[in-house]
Amino acid sequence: MFRKILIANRGEIAVRILRACREMNIRTVGVFSEVDRNALHVRLADEAYAIGLAASRESYLRIDKLIDVAKKAGCNALHPGYGFLAENPALPRACSDVGITFIGPPAEAMEAMGSKTAGKQLARRSDVPTVPGTDDSLENPEEAQSLARTMGYPVLLKAIAGGGGKGMRVVPNDAAFAAAWRDAASEALNAFDDPRVFLEKYLIGPRHIEIQVFADAHGRVVSLGERECSVQRRHQKVIEEAPSPVVTPDLRRKMGEAAVRLARAGGYVNAGTVEFLVDADLNFYFLEVNARLQVEHPVTEQVTGLDLVKLQIAIAAGHRLPFAWESITPRGHAMEVRLYAEDPDNNFFPSPGHILARHAPTGPGIRLDEGVYEGYTVPMEYDPLLSKLIAWGNSREETIARLRRALDEYTITGIRTNVSLFRRILAEPEFLKGEIHTKWLDELLTRPRPPAVAPRQGTEEAAVIAAALWHIEQAGKPSNEQPRALAPSRWKLQGRREQRDRTP
Amino acid sequence: MKFEVHLQSVALGAKTRIVELEREGSNYRVKIDGQAVHADAVQVAPNTISVLLDGQAFEVHVTPSPDGTIKLQSGPHEFLAELRDPRAWQGRKHGAAEVEGRQQIVAPMPGKVIRLLVKVGDEVEAGQGLVVVEAMKMQNEIRSPKTGRVERLQVKEGQNVNAGEVLCVVS
Numbered sequence: 073m074f075r076k077i078l079i080a081n082r083g084e085i086a087v088r089i090l091r092a093c094r095e096m097n098i099r100t101v102g103v104f105s106e107v108d109r110n111a112l113h114v115r116l117a118d119e120a121y122a123i124g125l126a127a128s129r130e131s132y133l134r135i136d137k138l139i140d141v142a143k144k145a146g147c148n149a150l151h152p153g154y155g156f157l158a159e160n161p162a163l164p165r166a167c168s169d170v171g172i173t174f175i176g177p178p179a180e181a182m183e184a185m186g187s188k189t190a191g192k193q194l195a196r197r198s199d200v201p202t203v204p205g206t207d208d209s210l211e212n213p214e215e216a217q218s219l220a221r222t223m224g225y226p227v228l229l230k231a232i233a234g235g236g237g238k239g240m241r242v243v244p245n246d247a248a249f250a251a252a253w254r255d256a257a258s259e260a261l262n263a264f265d266d267p268r269v270f271l272e273k274y275l276i277g278p279r280h281i282e283i284q285v286f287a288d289a290h291g292r293v294v295s296l297g298e299r300e301c302s303v304q305r306r307h308q309k310v311i312e313e314a315p316s317p318v319v320t321p322d323l324r325r326k327m328g329e330a331a332v333r334l335a336r337a338g339g340y341v342n343a344g345t346v347e348f349l350v351d352a353d354l355n356f357y358f359l360e361v362n363a364r365l366q367v368e369h370p371v372t373e374q375v376t377g378l379d380l381v382k383l384q385i386a387i388a389a390g391h392r393l394p395f396a397w398e399s400i401t402p403r404g405h406a407m408e409v410r411l412y413a414e415d416p417d418n419n420f421f422p423s424p425g426h427i428l429a430r431h432a433p434t435g436p437g438i439r440l441d442e443g444v445y446e447g448y449t450v451p452m453e454y455d456p457l458l459s460k461l462i463a464w465g466n467s468r469e470e471t472i473a474r475l476r477r478a479l480d481e482y483t484i485t486g487i488r489t490n491v492s493l494f495r496r497i498l499a500e501p502e503f504l505k506g507e508i509h510t511k512w513l514d515e516l517l518t519r520p521r522p523p524a525v526a527p528r529q530g531t532e533e534a535a536v537i538a539a540a541l542w543h544i545e546q547a548g549k550p551s552n553e554q555p556r557a558l559a560p561s562r563w564k565l566q567g568r569r570e571q572r573d574r575t576p
Numbered sequence: 577m578k579f580e581v582h583l584q585s586v587a588l589g590a591k592t593r594i595v596e597l598e599r600e601g602s603n604y605r606v607k608i609d610g611q612a613v614h615a616d617a618v619q620v621a622p623n624t625i626s627v628l629l630d631g632q633a634f635e636v637h638v639t640p641s642p643d644g645t646i647k648l649q650s651g652p653h654e655f656l657a658e659l660r661d662p663r664a665w666q667g668r669k670h671g672a673a674e675v676e677g678r679q680q681i682v683a684p685m686p687g688k689v690i691r692l693l694v695k696v697g698d699e700v701e702a703g704q705g706l707v708v709v710e711a712m713k714m715q716n717e718i719r720s721p722k723t724g725r726v727e728r729l730q731v732k733e734g735q736n737v738n739a740g741e742v743l744c745v746v747s
Contacts (some may be wrong), residue, residue: 428639429623480651485623485639495652524587527653530629532588533608533615535648538625538636539657540579540595541604541617542646 073389074098074149074173078142079113080163081153082132084443084459085367086113089151092381101145103138105131107451112443119145126453132156135166142172149173149388151381155455158364159186175388177342177363185338185361195358198337200330203349203357205272213253216271220249228274229253231260238263242274273357277509278349280304281316281356283331284372286383287340288393295328296372296380297402302508303497305420310513311497312368313407314375317468317506318354321401327356334361343369343384349510367410367460370441374406374464405471406464409479413456415488424450428486433478437464437471440482450487458489468506472498496522582658644739658739660684678747679721683709683737692733693717698726700746707731707743720746 076099079086086102090113093100102117107126114120121141124131131137133156142150150167152158152175161179168174185191195202204223209232210216220227220243229252231239239260241252253269261267279302287293300316301309315324331346338361345366347359369380387393414420430446442459444450450458461482463475476498479491497503500516578596596607597617606615616628620635627634639647648655691708694700705717706726728745731737 429621429637431621431624483624483637483649485637485647485649492652525652526587527585527650528632530632531634531650531653532583532585532591532593532655533613534627534629534632534634535636535650535653535655535657536581536583536593536595536608537597537606537615537617537627537629538634538638539581539646539648539659540577540597541619541625542623542638543579543659544577544597545619 074147074385076101076145076147076149077175077385078103078138078145078147078150078172079117079153080132080138080150081156081158082108082111082113082443082454083457084441085153085155085365086111087116087443088441089153089381090116092379092385095379096382096385098385101141101147103132103141105453107453110448112445112448121145126451128156128454135160135163138163139166139170139172142167143170147172149175149385151175151384152364154364154367159362161186173388175342175384176365177340177344181338181340182363185334185340185344186363188360191361192358194338195334198333200334200358201356203273203275206270209268209270213250216253216269217246217249219271221246223271223273226274226276228272229256229269230272231256231264231266232268232270233260233264233266239269275349275351275357277511278351278357279316279318279508280309280347280359280510281319281327281350282345282347282362282366283327284366284369284380285331285335285340285344285346286380286387286393286397287335287342287344288387289341289390290392292393292395292398293332293335293340294393294397294400295332296376296378296397296400298324298327299366299368299371300508301368302510303503303513304510305513305517307510309368309410311407311409311494312371313405313468313471314371315402315405318350320354323354323356324401330356330358334358342387343380367457368408370439370460370462371406371408371464374439374462375402375404376400377403404464404466405468406462407468407471407475408460408462409475409494410460411458411482411494412490413450413458413487414490416490416493418488420490422452422456423488424452424456425487426450427484429483430485431481431483433461433481435478435481437474438462438478439464458484472504577661580660582660584656585654587653588655676722678727678745679724680742681706681718681720681744681746683718683739683741683743686738687716687736689731689733689735689737689743692729692731694726694729694744696726696729700724700726706746709737709743718743722746 077093078101079089090100099118102113102120103123104114105126123137150172157163161182164174164179192202226242226244229241239256241256243249243252256269257267260269281298281300283298284296298316298319299312299314301312303311334346343365345362348356349359350356373380413423415423426449427446432440439462440459444458461478463471465471465474479494581593581595583591594609598605606613614630618626620626623638625636634650637649645656645658648657687709690710693705700720702723704720706720707718709716724746727747730742730744
């Protein structure tokens with residue numbers, strides 16, 4: 073096993089990796105930019121070294137500096153976390169050049185699966201369904217229509233030269249095909265001087281469901297089940313859960329097998345995620361591979377009982393996956409919300425700043441993966457993810473109830489957070505029924521906000537009393553932040569008065 | 577201590593409440609808008625106040641802003657509050673301890689200057705009126721905190737002023 077690991081990241085994920093190392097008795101080396109000296113990962117690491125300026129490309133993205141620190145500190149391995157350099161094949165190559173183990177997939181696997189096009193080609197070769205369609209133009213409408221029939225409606229016609237929705241038509245049924253073809257082709261000709269169009273299956277309200285895979289260096293590849301991440305705001309995941317409310321044991325097995333086939337074909341080792349779109353009829357289509365640990369890995373941990381980061385480290389050290397894991401099934405339900413320093417009332421504008429007070433939720437079924445603390449100043453230079461609040465329970469209902477309860481307990485003052493967004497989502501009937509898709513949240517946010525719930529009787533009075541009490545207690549203590557004019561000492565005033573009276 | 581609290585919230589709109597807190601042993605006797613209420617309020621952690629109102633439990637988190645307003649959060653509910661001590665506003669009539677040195681007299685609330693009661697160079701007594709400011713349809717005399725001479729007048733009659741804006745300087 074490794075003796076010392078360099079954690080090439082910051083924020084909550086650096087803390088997460090650090091904790092796994094500590095449990096495995098591995099020493100940790102943190103790195104920090106000039107604005108991260110006070111960050112939690114620096115406070116918790118065994119060793120920490122400055123690697124440059126605030127801008128990521130001058131610090132967290134500098135492979136040379138990371139390798140330099142790893143060598144000087146005598147690290148045997150490096151964990152990239154997610155984001156930054158996690159999917160850059162140059163990092164595993166730089167590591168192997170100096171004899172440091174990279175905790176993640178080999179550079180070749182990243183290249184074979186990382187890009188969307190490479191991944192799609194690999195998926196086709198390994199018999200993993202992709203969104204049906206043709207990449208090439210179709211010469212005559214009859215040929216296209218028969219293809220559309222085999223594919224099943226609705227289908228999408230897209231201009232080869234297309235962009236901006238020009239030359240694009242959704243065809244709902246066979247009767248509408250001929251007219252749609254004509255319109256799309258003539259629109260494409262007018263817009264791009266190129267009438268060629270191609271055909272793709274049109275997915276209505278697809279769900280985003282992904283499979284967590286693990287592969288060891290000895291040829292065993294396993295699926296740890298799915299996560300549903302359909303609640304997204306502008307393609308960014310906001311809530312993740314496992315298991316998915318719509319995945320049946322049969323679908324789980326099929327998706328798992330497809331993901332394992334793909335990972336095997338790509339020569340994958342370590343933790344990876346195969347993302348799929350799932351349509352209303354539960355057909356699944358390959359989307360892309362994330363060749364790293366995912367932000368939402370804790371939901372899989374909570375339903376499998378595994379520690380994915382420790383597993384990553386063990387696999388990187390050459391350990392084997394136990395055979396029994398090939399048939400792992402989820403237990404209970406887990407859900408994660410991503411708490412960001414952003415203002416949901418102001419178009420989700422980032423709201424970095426000083427955390428004045430913070431109270432973390434605890435209790436049954438609650439986990440908080442966090443990179444902040446009371447008194448910490450959230451820097452403006454990086455992603456404003458504060459913490460991931462994860463709840464789990466026996467059922468989806470219990471999990472949601474726990475998450476709501478924990479959100480009520482969680483207080484953070486001094487900065488704005490998106491907590492109110494989660495309060496709203498977790499009360500939406502559609503969400504509670506699991507009727508979600510990748511555009512669901514964006515659509516929800518265009519609807520009028522439900523009227524503000526009237527606070528319970530007495531809230532206003534309590535607020536007024538609290539304001540007055542706070543003011544009194546604030547005035548009673550010397551404050552460094554707001555120097556106020558001190559009342560002059562009565563002894564001194566009396567002395568002056570007496571002196572003045574004595575003066576003739 | 578008596579305070580006028582100006583509250584604003586999405587659910588309730590804007591309101592003004594008068595709250596009085598009189599120390600009684602380790603606790604406070606509380607009146608709201610002149611009515612005694614059965615309240616037990618404790619600052620349990622910095623900027624966190626637990627209030628038991630007739631047994632109903634509330635926790636209120638206080639976040640001060642540089643502009644002098646404070647944000648009050650209780651569960652999902654948020655209020656923006658501005659607090660003022662009516663005594664400070666009207667000046668102390670009795671027993672005020674005289675302050676020393678050059679004093680800036682500031683507007684305690686946003687409002688409009690109605691009348692200037694002194695000129696630059698005037699000798700003033702502690703407690704003497706300097707400027708009349710109208711706010712919330714009430715005329716308030718801003719008094720001198722000390723005996724001295726009006727060194728500077730920063731405002732004109734009819735001028736609008738913000739909270740914290742310097743009205744005049746007495747030295």
